[in-house]
Amino acid sequence: MDFAHDSRTVELIAVVQAFLDEEVYPAEPVLRAELAATPGVWSEPAVVQRLRVSARERGLWNLFLPGAGGAGLSNLQYAPLAELSGRSIRLAPAAMNCAAPDTGNMELLAEFATEAQKAEWLVPLLAAEIRSSFCMTEPDVASSDATNIATSIVREGDEYVVTGRKWWSTGAMNPDAALLIIMGKTDPCAERHRQQSMILVPRNTPGVTVVRPLTVFGYDDREHGGHAEIVFDHVRVPLANLLGAEGAGFAMAQARLGPGRIHHCMRAIGMAERALELMRTRAASRVAFGRPLAEQGVVREWAADARVQLESLRLLVLKTAWLMDSVGNRAAMTEIQAIKITVPTAVERILDHAIQLFGGAGVSDDTPLAEMFAAARTLRLADGPDEVHRMSLGRAELSR
Amino acid sequence: MDFAHDSRTVELIAVVQAFLDEEVYPAEPVLRAELAATPGVWSEPAVVQRLRVSARERGLWNLFLPGAGGAGLSNLQYAPLAELSGRSIRLAPAAMNCAAPDTGNMELLAEFATEAQKAEWLVPLLAAEIRSSFCMTEPDVASSDATNIATSIVREGDEYVVTGRKWWSTGAMNPDAALLIIMGKTDPCAERHRQQSMILVPRNTPGVTVVRPLTVFGYDDREHGGHAEIVFDHVRVPLANLLGAEGAGFAMAQARLGPGRIHHCMRAIGMAERALELMRTRAASRVAFGRPLAEQGVVREWAADARVQLESLRLLVLKTAWLMDSVGNRAAMTEIQAIKITVPTAVERILDHAIQLFGGAGVSDDTPLAEMFAAARTLRLADGPDEVHRMSLGRAELSR
């Protein structure tokens, strides 16, 4: 047992840290200004595109992807880098081409796509020339139960016909999100987890209507393409657009979600560390009732609890990454569920304390705290609400 | 001891309930549409003004104000009505002319203003012809400690000169917020709680600059005039604009905050009841893993905990109102602090569970949950962060 990072990881941590300090943090107010100056524009902000050039030059590119096209890092090596990127959640992941949902989509394509599909979609995604969205959640059903999915993918001759309504298609408001990966049912009569398939639908296919953007608390998340409600009205694509085999949709979704969850958790820890850093500064400088906030008991309690939580949860995330690397995603299922249900909650609590310490500035846009809170809060219900995973984990524990 | 409402209260509860059912709830989507159609407009929405006519006809007007000009209700009688108004927090309080910050400002004027001041400001406020804002919080200091206030009110000849920077001046983005009540220091050398005074400043006085709106978790709260940052640069008003005596500012602020806090708590309970009602509907209709959500254990736990919390906290709020009526606001200080630090936290937790039950719809604008969450969250830091009140209450308890 050894708790030290290997040397490549130590080096990359320093490179990411330098990138943050030198370029990303200074770009945060630039992003804010650019968004304010371009109301209603859903394309990627220019500042993101500018940061990408630099990230790529620094070798911080596609770090999330283990195999060909990626940086060749293990999950354990990527983990602390993803954490750092979470410290500037609106800019750093996108700048390093490591932002959801594109990462999950690239993983799906890397693992399951045909060569032709890879050439058409994976290559430009890896180069950040296009963006993509993953269309799974539906407004009318509890999507945490995959058998509920109502979107149909019906084979008619040499085409598949997609019909349904999706929402929370993150990134899909961005007109450059050229690719939509849709989860639907090809065979509603098959065994429970063999009914679903995935299909690749270009965003500009006739029958695809992006109905409206959704907000998260009051945020539209325009900087990363927002969240769209989309109607698919008899959308026709060639048979070659099927991703993987018919009936493999559920298994592929599970495969996609494992790494997705750990990435989310890593970044969430980074958000909390950023919040804690802001708390330190605030607590040292703000005076109330004759003493700096840093000397007041409740602030120390918050700081102590945050540190303890972050240390223990980071270790759990790292061990999960190590398990994924050493025994595989499926064998790490318990740990993936464990971090899924604990990290966002813990991070949300730390953010809440930081907001409280900042008062009005904490809920406004003068700090990144409120928007990070919205992001962490959303993780508790994204990819299935925590309660579903908690039940599943509890059942497994009781039947060990 | 008797836990039944008196007959007048029972009657008024029915009237408010009917108003909600017949007019307010149906107006909620109308408000949403109107706001969407008028970006950047900070005036009061037409739908609010329309509801006001009806509220007034129904006798639901200025219910919050005990004496002349008000409805003559005790705090205990007003409490359940305020709670009901919280169920449609963006519309009902404003429609009944019972919305903060105007309520607190009207209370201040009713209690401390000269006849001339009343004629100029209180009369039109009671008629909802103008709106107002209360300018207390400052960006540069911890305003929970009143001695920190930096805004100066300096007497020069027959004028006072006001200089300072305020923020979180709720309602002040509304161009019809004709009156600003400013808290500042007239004598920085006086005893700690005698340094502050309040002064009435018309919003259109030279030197008043509304710098920018602030957001709360992404919301601009346009429907009630938002929250402004305002600079006062040597703003001159006549001596007659002083509210109350020099040095009485702190005491008047305390007097204002007592009823303000209890009103906030009443409405917050109403928000939670609304959320619980939404949960009931959702839990009955939504199916996951073969059973309605209402049959799943964790949802029942949430509902049980919510009901228990609401029943006990409502009683505490009602008792606080009874104490204010029977022994006065000052003698009810412990109870006011008690509800200030517990109700918003409990309500926030109920809202959080409701959001979780609704999934994506919960964080979006498709339900009122996310915006109610933002409102409840803000109460934990408004009028001094909870932590300050908790310390004060704890100190009192230990020295009983």
Added chain:
Amino acid sequence: MDFAHDSRTVELIAVVQAFLDEEVYPAEPVLRAELAATPGVWSEPAVVQRLRVSARERGLWNLFLPGAGGAGLSNLQYAPLAELSGRSIRLAPAAMNCAAPDTGNMELLAEFATEAQKAEWLVPLLAAEIRSSFCMTEPDVASSDATNIATSIVREGDEYVVTGRKWWSTGAMNPDAALLIIMGKTDPCAERHRQQSMILVPRNTPGVTVVRPLTVFGYDDREHGGHAEIVFDHVRVPLANLLGAEGAGFAMAQARLGPGRIHHCMRAIGMAERALELMRTRAASRVAFGRPLAEQGVVREWAADARVQLESLRLLVLKTAWLMDSVGNRAAMTEIQAIKITVPTAVERILDHAIQLFGGAGVSDDTPLAEMFAAARTLRLADGPDEVHRMSLGRAELSR
């Protein structure tokens, strides 16, 4: 709505308070010494019997019982008196003949017994000449589900034959517990809630074997007769010993538990108030790191949270009592469940904080804190674990 006690209650509060101050608190070390001097003795301590004489003279006798034989108080009037008795939980309730399980047994007899049964058992119980036990819980089944009860009550000729094993028969180690009230099944084939009956069994009936005492966190609770495991091996009693009708056992148990639960909650609040009083003294006198504990933040937080919890929960208990008086125990079911699942948990937390403040003295017998903790902890699982009631309450709330 009125939050003031009526005049009789105010008077009785003063009488009970005087009794506590003048006789009960001083008797606490006497009880401790007597128990230490009489190892293995399960009879009622002499100090309890001595206090009874005084309690009776002061008119503090059978306060819990509403009708004939009792003090004629309503639940609302009894509530604050029961709370006070909880401040010295091992002595005061017993001294006033208001201690479980005798109270519940007397209520059962008062409501359901024949005149002959009353003459034989209720009269001496009201006079505290004998003690009693209630035998419901069984070691082998989850007794929270009444259909699980395995003890059989079989009619054979002019006798009932009782066979089964019970435990947690509180008080039954006391040889003076002359009466055992047993819950068993007379008809296992009847409708779910009509299978159970109750029967009166003198403790000295052949076939009754008191197997062993049980401990609660190491305590044997000798001062009130401990908790026994009892085997009933073909115990024969006359038909006249049946309490109420055959099949009415479940309904009678429910009738018994309603008041029982509210009494437990009242006394538990008294325990917490006692703890808070001890905390105040300790916090004022104990110095660490140069300051009294009373000036340290976390102690203030504990005191504040305790005060808020106690104020709100006391109101909920009082309202429950008022409902029981005005609309009946059955209509107050939701409130009874609500206090059952919240009061002990809240009290336990306050006791935990008090223990922490006292350090080693807190977990030892040098303060009453540890034994009160054990008592409060037990309430969370007595009469059905909280979780069962929480589910039931949640189900009701979701289907309102």
Added chain:
Amino acid sequence: MDFAHDSRTVELIAVVQAFLDEEVYPAEPVLRAELAATPGVWSEPAVVQRLRVSARERGLWNLFLPGAGGAGLSNLQYAPLAELSGRSIRLAPAAMNCAAPDTGNMELLAEFATEAQKAEWLVPLLAAEIRSSFCMTEPDVASSDATNIATSIVREGDEYVVTGRKWWSTGAMNPDAALLIIMGKTDPCAERHRQQSMILVPRNTPGVTVVRPLTVFGYDDREHGGHAEIVFDHVRVPLANLLGAEGAGFAMAQARLGPGRIHHCMRAIGMAERALELMRTRAASRVAFGRPLAEQGVVREWAADARVQLESLRLLVLKTAWLMDSVGNRAAMTEIQAIKITVPTAVERILDHAIQLFGGAGVSDDTPLAEMFAAARTLRLADGPDEVHRMSLGRAELSR
């Protein structure tokens, strides 16, 4: 980074596990019976002595001690073994000569004693021929603040004279606890952390009076020598009995407490794993409302939360051990504090849930749960209450 144990650790885990399964668990009822049969006897139970022979044969001896006389294990290697020993907390640590307070005393002697002191005390302690106690806490002061210590150690000629009152001297009720290590002040005027010294006092020295045993909740902890209150009335020992240098007492206490805390945390995790194992068995076999408890939501939540907590906290403990091994106890101070304030609390919560699942059996002695609860609860205030460490950790975090 590597999360796998080394091969020696893996081997030893298997040996300890076999020892538990084959001898320790079966001895638990034997211990219970022996204690019941020998009331008032404070010597070590015969069953413990018997297990020791076997433990020593299996090579499970003095595993806690890194250097000479010990097993030569690192903290990281010892950690999982200590955890396993915690599964049978009353027997396994004592059987392997790895029980507090002897472990800490042996560490002190190994590090700071003279050769003569080692020969006299360390050698028989390592052979388990005698037992020992550590006398630090005093009834009259807050011992978490070392400057409060009132016991005096005064040099008079060629003797030290010890005067003071100690309590919570664990193990000291055992007449075989031949050695008492006392913390007192040799120089009350020295710098804050240089006033204290430690001295070795044979238990049978004139002037030493063991006043009384203390209980923890209702437990006397007789099987490991209980907890004593001891008066030292001008107790005279030779100068050679000073441990280390004058004024080094505080530093030595700190050195002693670091490993002590991590050992406590390891064993506490073992207690929780034992509880979880018991929960699994209970949940599978117990039926209520027609379904095994294992299928009821709240039980799954408890199991899930327990698993997540234990996985993350175990990693934090292991990392702490690794830091102690690699950078030293002082550099691991933050982590030691972190586990000190989180592990016992988390373990207590798991035990509480297990107790709830077992109902009456959980609070009685029919399961080890209640006594483990008492042990875990005590850890929250032993060696300084958690609150002191939380403040210290928070201060450090805010000033990073």
